Amino acid sequence: DTGVSQDPRHKITKRGQNVTFRCDPISEHNRLYWYRQTLGQGPEFLTYFQNEAQLEKSRLLSDRFSAERPKGSFSTLEIQRTEQGDSAMYLCASSLSRLAGHSSYNEQFFGPGTRLTVL
Amino acid sequence: AQSVSQHNHHVILSEAASLELGCNYSYGGTVNLFWYVQYPGQHLQLLLKYFSGDPLVKGIKGFEAEFIKSKFSFNLRKPSVQWSDTAEYFCAAQNTNAGKSTFGDGTTLTVKP
Numbered sequence: 587d588t589g590v591s592q593d594p595r596h597k598i599t600k601r602g603q604n605v606t607f608r609c610d611p612i613s614e615h616n617r618l619y620w621y622r623q624t625l626g627q628g629p630e631f632l633t634y635f636q637n638e639a640q641l642e643k644s645r646l647l648s649d650r651f652s653a654e655r656p657k658g659s660f661s662t663l664e665i666q667r668t669e670q671g672d673s674a675m676y677l678c679a680s681s682l683s684r685l686a687g688h689s690s691y692n693e694q695f696f697g698p699g700t701r702l703t704v705l
Numbered sequence: 706a707q708s709v710s711q712h713n714h715h716v717i718l719s720e721a722a723s724l725e726l727g728c729n730y731s732y733g734g735t736v737n738l739f740w741y742v743q744y745p746g747q748h749l750q751l752l753l754k755y756f757s758g759d760p761l762v763k764g765i766k767g768f769e770a771e772f773i774k775s776k777f778s779f780n781l782r783k784p785s786v787q788w789s790d791t792a793e794y795f796c797a798a799q800n801t802n803a804g805k806s807t808f809g810d811g812t813t814l815t816v817k818p
Contacts, residue, residue, distance in 0.1 A: 617804055628709075628795050628808030629749075642805060677749070683804065692737070692804050696749040
């Protein structure tokens with residue numbers, strides 16, 4: 587399967603612990619995105635990378651959250667000192683950014699997500 | 706602020722009924738528009754997309770959507786639904802100068818056999 591993969595699929599942790607999630611994008615894709623989804627809502631943007639550069643972070647992303655994409659391939663999302671409000675599905679997506687004139691086209695392919703439960 | 710609204714939170718239809726799910730966006734500038742589907746226990750999959758050109762776009766599984774710029778809308782349609790269309794449907798908008806997408810809160814479609 588050459589789609590986006592995420593590990594682990596489920597994570598249960600106690601409040602105050604640190605957790606780290608991994609995302610492996612589709613191999614030729616240069617952009618990688620992290621979203622968070624809670625029950626009854628659509629995915630909310632957290633951050634994205636183009637190659638290894640982190641280009642944008644949402645204001646939703648507190649300083650307890652950090653993301654890396656060290657070699658422009660896989661990415662990790664770390665949450666420090668987890669809180670119960672962090673419980674959510676964390677989604678990763680990747681795309682091949684293409685330019686046409688002044689516009690860009692980013693069809694995003696999503697992974698299965700990591701479901702985080704903070705007790 | 707950029708936003709996407711989906712008017713119907715839960716739609717229940719019988720098989721063979723026609724479907725239309727509403728989506729409106731609020732964005733400055735030119736947008737790319739998407740509909741995603743999430744079947745039970747599966748991840749988000751792209752149904753169809755609009756970048757430019759013909760405002761009526763056709764996607765997989767018989768779905769189509771029409772971009773109406775004057776109404777800031779991108780409604781999803783299917784003439785005859787099947788039980789297997791039971792899923793959650795998300796509309797998303799993306800500024801053509803940025804990478805991220807903004808999603809609506811989704812519409813749960815239940816098709817009764």
